[in-house]
Amino acid sequence: MADVDFSVEGHVAKVHLNRPQGLNAITQEMDDLLFGAWQRINADPDIWAVILSAEGEKSFCIGADVSGGAERKTRMALGGGLTGIGGPLVTCKKPMVAAVQGFCVGGGFELAMCADIIVAADTAQFGLPETKVGIIGECGVVHRAIRQLPHHIALQLILTGERIKADQAFHYGLVNEVVSYADLAEAADKWAAKLNAASPLAVQAAKAAVLGRAGHPLEVALMSRFEEIEQYAETEDKKEGERAGVERRKPVWTGR
Template identity: 50%
Template sequence: MASIELSMRGHVAEVLLNRPGALNAIDDEMDRALAAAWERIDGDPNTRVAVLRGAGERAFCAGGDIAAPPTGRGGLSFGGGLTGIGGRLQRLRKPLVCAVHGYVLGLGFELAMCADIIVAADDARFGLPEARAGIIDHCGVVHRAVRQLPHHVAMAMIVASQTLDAPRAAQYGLVNEVVPLESLDIAVQEWTDKILGCAPLVSQAAKQAALDGLDISLEEALAARYPLIDLYSQTDDYQEAMCAWRERRAPEWKGR
């Protein structure tokens, strides 16, 4: 059984963490498979949005596999390079929606925080078990947690392994929506439909600018130029946007 499954549904790439017997813990094989999946998704002009899920009923991802921990060599870094832990950070250009349920722990928590949209089932539990387990290595998740959560909420997770349930995660802005587990697929579909209704090249250009701008001061970000934004006026979709506006109709995006 493959450690992940990658499938296409129209303009949507579906990535499934597929080690339910190990609570989808990430080992070297899964790390390499994720790296290949992200590269394929970003390189495919037909793909406009990616969706990440975890197989099985108990967990989205329980973190790195302690029995066979990922090294980051074959997969660029843990999470296939998406997290940047232990190797090169690979920022996915396409919008990423993550559907989480059950345990979302350690490296799995980190992987979820790499998404642009997080939809959580009401049974989702986010946690950093490192302090309680007495095991730590790299632990890049702490850097995202303390940036994406209120300081003291993040620190409680970091130093006391305090877990965070889905409603509180929504309260703190960590997730976009909390739904009953049986409604998770419907909610994810609604989010992907929202993204597919937008100009794909604009979504990608705006995402690049937003993330690149985080690395510099606000003043520098406002003054900077961003390649995908600069190129957009030369695309077919820009011309389609202008025509649709003049003709008072819905645009038909081509992604080119």
């Protein structure tokens, strides 16, 4: 088995970190495999949602693997560019669910924050250990943390290196649901099913619009036109939604 497993079940792509002996730290090979996964997911119209998960109860991901010394110059960035650390940012166009357990720290924490929905096992711990061990560099994780957590809680994690547990993360709105580790995979599947019950193209257009103006003032966002939304207006799914409303039935989406 590869250190990153990729599979598709129905309309759901499953990306699974499979290096529990290394606490799922991202190696150079895993970086390439992840980049390939994101590219395939973005290009395949039959993939409507993504579940990112990891093997082993102890750790979701502890970030980049630094045991091999200096990074290669051609490195796409942690997670194949999904996080944008040290390389080009690759945006996953499809809605993503992260299923998190155990240690979710450093770059692994950022990888989880790249998801749209986070489901956490009650074993999960989220943290930024960089300053505690005297390391600070291409630290995109701090910029996501300050945007996804209350200001002082984010700075607590950034400046002290402390971790917060799953129930605290839920309290602060970082995660959507906390379940037992035994129920984690099932919970992620249920969230993917919820996402796929909606029009996949409408979901993708909405995500693009939200992320495209997230860093802008509200006035700018309200005055913006979004290509993805305009394109959706001409799709078969848009027409199917209208037909289903008239006929008072559930729509049958095709992603076209």
